[in-house]
Amino acid sequence: MDIVYTIWLRNVKRYLRSKSRIVGSLGMPLFFMLVLGFGLNSIVRIPGMEEGYLEFIIPGIVAMSVLFTSVFSGIQIIWDKQFGFLKETLVAPVSRLEIMIGQTLGGATTAVIQGLILMVFALFIGLQPAGITGFLVAVGFMALIGVTFTAFGIAIASRMEDMHGFQLIMNFVIFPIFGLSGALFPINSLPGWLRPLTLADPLTYGVEGIRYGLSGTAQVHPLASLAVMAACAVLMTVAGAYLFRKIQT
Amino acid sequence: MQAIDARNLTKSFGDLVAVDGISFSIASGEIFGLLGPNGAGKTTTISMLSTMQKPTSGTATVNGHDVVTREDDVRKSIGIVFQDQSLDEELTAYENMDFHGRLYRIGGEERRRRIGELLALVGLADRKDDLVKTYSGGMRRRLEIARGLLHEPKVLFLDEPTLGLDPQTRNHLWEYIARLNNEKGITIILTTHYMEEADRLCDRIAIVDRGTIVALDTAENLKHSIGGDVVTITSPDPDKIADLLTAPWVSGIERHDGSVTVRLQEADRHIPGIVTAIHQSGIGINSLSVRKPTLEDVFLHYTGKTIRDEEADGKETIRMFQRARRR
Numbered sequence: 001m002d003i004v005y006t007i008w009l010r011n012v013k014r015y016l017r018s019k020s021r022i023v024g025s026l027g028m029p030l031f032f033m034l035v036l037g038f039g040l041n042s043i044v045r046i047p048g049m050e051e052g053y054l055e056f057i058i059p060g061i062v063a064m065s066v067l068f069t070s071v072f073s074g075i076q077i078i079w080d081k082q083f084g085f086l087k088e089t090l091v092a093p094v095s096r097l098e099i100m101i102g103q104t105l106g107g108a109t110t111a112v113i114q115g116l117i118l119m120v121f122a123l124f125i126g127l128q129p130a131g132i133t134g135f136l137v138a139v140g141f142m143a144l145i146g147v148t149f150t151a152f153g154i155a156i157a158s159r160m161e162d163m164h165g166f167q168l169i170m171n172f173v174i175f176p177i178f179g180l181s182g183a184l185f186p187i188n189s190l191p192g193w194l195r196p197l198t199l200a201d202p203l204t205y206g207v208e209g210i211r212y213g214l215s216g217t218a219q220v221h222p223l224a225s226l227a228v229m230a231a232c233a234v235l236m237t238v239a240g241a242y243l244f245r246k247i248q249t
Numbered sequence: 250m251q252a253i254d255a256r257n258l259t260k261s262f263g264d265l266v267a268v269d270g271i272s273f274s275i276a277s278g279e280i281f282g283l284l285g286p287n288g289a290g291k292t293t294t295i296s297m298l299s300t301m302q303k304p305t306s307g308t309a310t311v312n313g314h315d316v317v318t319r320e321d322d323v324r325k326s327i328g329i330v331f332q333d334q335s336l337d338e339e340l341t342a343y344e345n346m347d348f349h350g351r352l353y354r355i356g357g358e359e360r361r362r363r364i365g366e367l368l369a370l371v372g373l374a375d376r377k378d379d380l381v382k383t384y385s386g387g388m389r390r391r392l393e394i395a396r397g398l399l400h401e402p403k404v405l406f407l408d409e410p411t412l413g414l415d416p417q418t419r420n421h422l423w424e425y426i427a428r429l430n431n432e433k434g435i436t437i438i439l440t441t442h443y444m445e446e447a448d449r450l451c452d453r454i455a456i457v458d459r460g461t462i463v464a465l466d467t468a469e470n471l472k473h474s475i476g477g478d479v480v481t482i483t484s485p486d487p488d489k490i491a492d493l494l495t496a497p498w499v500s501g502i503e504r505h506d507g508s509v510t511v512r513l514q515e516a517d518r519h520i521p522g523i524v525t526a527i528h529q530s531g532i533g534i535n536s537l538s539v540r541k542p543t544l545e546d547v548f549l550h551y552t553g554k555t556i557r558d559e560e561a562d563g564k565e566t567i568r569m570f571q572r573a574r575r576r
Contacts, residue, residue, distance in 0.1 A: 006351040014339045084335035088396075091301055092352040093324035 003094045007102025008109065011073065015110040022114070025072070029065040029118055033058065036184065037125065046186050051215060058122045059138070059211035060183025062115045063145060067203060069114040070146045071174055073107030074153015074240070077247075078163055086247075100154060100244040104237060107150030108143055115142045130216045137222070138213030144229040145206040151233070151240035158243040183207045188219050202232040250313060252277045252404050252436040253298060257307035260293050267293040269460035270307065275438060275453075277403075280430050282451035283440040284544065290460040291440035292332055295408050298438070299329050312403050325353070328397030332408040332440075334389055338382035342373055342392050345381060346399060353400035360399075367395040371425065387418035394425065398435075405429070407439040411446060423450055444544040454544070456551055463551040472542040475550040476500030478516035479542050480523070483508040483535040493530055494523065503549075510549075512542075 015021070037054035044053040080086040089099055116139070119127065129135055156169055180194075181203035190198060198204050205225040212218035218225070253275040260268040268290040275281045283291045296302040298309055300320045308315065314322040336345050343364060350360035368374045371391035381389065390410065397405055410426065411419040427450060429435050441447055447454045448468050455465040464471055477500055484490055487509045491502050494511060498519060501512035513519055516539045527534055548554075 002351060002354060006348060010337065010340065010344075010348055013344070014337070017339055083338070084331060084333045085337050086335075087301070087331055088335040088349070089352065091299060091324060091329055092349075093321045094352055 003098040004102040004105065007089070007099055008106040011103065011106025012109055015073075015106075015113070022117070025065070025069055025114060026117060026121075028068075029061045030121060032064065033061045033118075033122065033125070037061075047189060054126050055128070055215060056186070056211075057184055058119075058127050059214050060181070060207050062118050062122070062138075062142065062214075063181070063203060063207045063210055064178050064183055065118045066111045066115040066142050066145045066206075067149055067174065067178060070107050070111035070149040071153040071169075073110055074103070074150040074155075075157045075160075075163075075166060075169070076107075077103065077154055077157040077244075078160055078166075081157075081247075082162065090247075096245045096247075097241050100151075100241045101237070103154055104147055104150045104240065107153065108146030111146035111150065112139065112142045115146075127214065130214060134213045134216060136213070138210045141206050141209030141213060141225070141229060144209075144226075144233045145203065147233040148202060148206075148229065148236045151236035155236070155240040155243045158240070158247045177201055177203050180204070181207050182211075182219065186219060202228065205229050205232075250277055251275065251310075252279070253281075253309070253311050253438065255294075255298065255307070255309040258294065258297055258304050258309050259306045260290075260297055260302060261305045266460055268297070271457075271460070271462055272307075273455055273462060273465060275436060277436055278430070278434050279452045280426070280437045280439070280450055282447040282454045283438070283457050284442065284444070284447040284451075284454050284548070285440075285457035286442055289457045291457055292408055294457075295329075295406050295438070295440060299327055299406055300324055325400070326402055327404045327406060328400065328402035329406040330390075330393045330397045330408065330410060332412065334393070336381045336389060336393060336396075339380065341378050341380055342368065342384070343377040345392065346396055349396045349399050355400060363399055363401075367398055368392075371395045387414050387421070390414060390418075390422060391425070394422075394429075398429070398433075402435070404436045404438065407437060409440055409442070411441070411443065419446070426450060444548070448544050456544075456548055458548075458552045464547065468544060471544065471547045475542055475547055476512040477514040477542070478512070478539060479546050480511040480513065480516050480520070480537065480539050481508055482511065482523075482527075482537050484527075484533055485535070486532050489530065489532050490527055493526060493532075496522075501550075510546075 037057055041052045041054045046053065046056050077086065180198050180201045182198060183203070187195065187198050187204065205220060205228040208218045208220040209222060209225040209229060212222040212225070251274045255274070256272050258268055258271045259266070271294060283294060285291055293302065297304045298311055298316060300316050300323050303317060310316065311323045312326040314326065316323050337348070340348065346364040346368065347360065350364060355363065365374070368377050371394060373388060373392055373395070376388070381392065384392065407426070411422050414422065423446065426437060430437050439450065451468065453465065453467055454471060455462045464474070466474065482490055487504055487507060490509045491504050494502060499511060499513050503510045520539060524534070524537070
């Protein structure tokens, strides 16, 4: 446990120290929230929901922020590899599983912090928190998204030599995961052919979970969302740990 | 007890045999050097001994623990400074040390005490709270050495410890390394392609070329083994000179492009004779130098090349390239 904490601590310290990264990765979610939220608020009505579109996409944008931050945290292992720091960790008498878990929890923590910052911003533009329990539910789902996608990032980083493939992963994996989730649109009103894709996307359940926490309504039952997200977090951690075990420096 | 014992250690990457059946043992308290050009297999040897890579065949023990079956015991008992920097630049020197101490499960009080001592030892105590990215190359190296010592290893691996450092810093580091060995009795195994470094620091030197050890002894004995002083004669006609010098006191002649290297005992006494003989045969001499043998001569003697030649060699470049890619 000490080892997991040590690795976690390093990740969080690095994150808190890189002010430009914190501010930089707030840019796109804020942009989405403001432009899409205010831009479409007056013309989009969500069937069966009281709130406007702005309230609808806030949980989606929070989830997006957590998604991007966590994938990025996981993929950072490539930097550790290139700057040589990974060797220092790998030659220590600790198991790779401990290292991987520490990295995952560290990445998830930074992702949750990032999501929380965004939530605070959202308070000023119309987010009305449904109470402390709802807030905690939302944070719980954010943590699960964080773990799932940090582990995913570590899995990818374990197989990648350098950052050249990063753009590819962003464009063909991460953006589709975000786009297909119910972050920007209600999944009930999708055309039939798109629905299965959306339901196959783990982020959908994360978004629905956060939305349930923040606004009290969701299109997927929160317990179902919880079960799927928890399963994804465990599966991705196992997959990430397996691939990380074989990492070569 | 032997600190390190390697038997027929071999590592291949596909068709490329990086380390080819190396055997040697290092006594406790020794400073042992692996000297050779880049790509000779030094780093790969260190990687196998430090459990970073598995040998393709052969065995090795470090502090009595097998490097394959007792990985964790080996790791606990060694410290290592890699050829490439392995610090976290976004953390301070103290935090880098602290991270290391926690990884090796050193308790809080003890950890703080040792970090303080070691940072003072390498002269970084007053900069301990600065981010490593503000450090110079020499400071980083010293920090890495301090970090490698934090868990009090019995054996310290230094892979090209002074690569890319200026002469003054290099001298400082040599002093640190010698002092560590002296005061703490730590066994040190270092790789280098600097002759001077091996000469000054190492009790024994293994000359490594193309994955094999071509010679292993003290610097003194290695120099003796190649047959006395070195006389280098450059001339328009070096071949004739080589044919001419057949006296029994000549212990070796090597022909190179435009020059001849003659080895002999007590060169000072024989020089006049050599010059006279060459003169009488009507061969011109451009220059002539006499010196005590260096490790460079030893390397030349055993491999037929200078270290610099070797590094310019195309095949070696490919080796280096492949090594860089694996990183």
